[in-house]
Each structure stands twice: as C-alpha cells, then as structure tokens.
Amino acid sequence: MELVIKIGKVGKTIPKKHALDFINGITVGIDFTARDLQRKCIEEGLPWEICKSFDYSAPIGSFVAIERFSDIKQIHFSLKKNDKMVQYGCSGDMIFFFDDIISYISKFITLKTGDIIFTGTPKGVGQVKKGDKLEAYLENEKMLNKIVL
Numbered sequence: 001m002e003l004v005i006k007i008g009k010v011g012k013t014i015p016k017k018h019a020l021d022f023i024n025g026i027t028v029g030i031d032f033t034a035r036d037l038q039r040k041c042i043e044e045g046l047p048w049e050i051c052k053s054f055d056y057s058a059p060i061g062s063f064v065a066i067e068r069f070s071d072i073k074q075i076h077f078s079l080k081k082n083d084k085m086v087q088y089g090c091s092g093d094m095i096f097f098f099d100d101i102i103s104y105i106s107k108f109i110t111l112k113t114g115d116i117i118f119t120g121t122p123k124g125v126g127q128v129k130k131g132d133k134l135e136a137y138l139e140n141e142k143m144l145n146k147i148v149l
Contacts, residue, residue, distance in 0.1 A: 007116070032052075037051045073097070130148055133147055
C-alpha cells in the first residue's frame with residue numbers, strides 16, 4: 001500500500017521547486033504483484049509488465065485535495081489485512097518525496113491532467129490470499145476497502 005498522487009495540469013521537465021503545484025489530489029492505493037509470474041519472468045529474462053498489469057492489480061481510494069493537509073510531509077497512511085495492521089507509513093519518511101518524483105518523471109514523460117503516480121510502499125509488504133479483507137487509510141479515514149478476489 002502506498003500514497004498515490006494525481007496530476008492536475010500538463011507539465012514536462014518540471015523543476016523540483018514547482019513540482020508540488022502539479023498535484024491535484026492524494027489518496028492511497030495497492031500495487032499488487034503476481035509473484036509467481038514475476039519469478040517466471042525473471043528466470044526467462046522477460047519484462048515484468050504482466051506481473052503488474054492484471055485485472056484489479058492497482059485499486060485506489062478516492063482522491064482528496066492536497067490543501068486538506070496542514071503538512072504534506074506528515075501525511076500518515078496505513079493498511080489493515082483481516083483487521084490486523086500490516087503497514088504504516090508517513091510521507092515524511094519517503095526516500096523520494098512528491099516533488100522529487102514529479103520532477104524526475106517529467107524529464108522523460110509529459111505528465112497530463114489526471115495521471116496518477118504510485119509513490120512507493122513502506123515496510124510490511126506481504127502475501128495476500130483470496131478472501132483477505134484489505135482496508136487502506138489516509139490519516140484515520142478509510143479510503144479503500146477491498147476483498148481479494
């Protein structure tokens with residue numbers, strides 16, 4: 001589970017000092033990986049797209065305005081699996097902050113209104129099984145409620 005930012009305007013080669021102006025909203029999302037397919041791709045020297053691009057592989061919550069947060073370097077997010085907390089993070093602990101990510105990506109890709117960026121996951125990545133109940137929170141608000149299919 002990780003923070004997901006939504007881009008609010010078109011930009012290319014965005015300077016870091018202006019990058020936060022491109023954020024239109026923030027939420028949480030889960031970036032699933034099919035590890036069995038990933039292992040096979042690694043063994044065969046193939047790209048990993050199939051491991052990350054299957055149906056329902058990246059559920060996200062509803063976006064909220066970035067202005068809602070008094071300090072965007074102190075946004076807390078968490079994930080419960082079957083009612084047990086398995087991940088907890090804070091935006092201030094990210095290796096690469098929002099402005100770094102936006103500025104870097106925009107060197108190679110024109111960011112467009114509505115694009116979303118998954119920002120990276122805190123510790124606690126683990127296996128899920130069919131029937132597991134996942135609940136993702138942004139601060140203390142439940143943003144995503146998913147039963148693994």
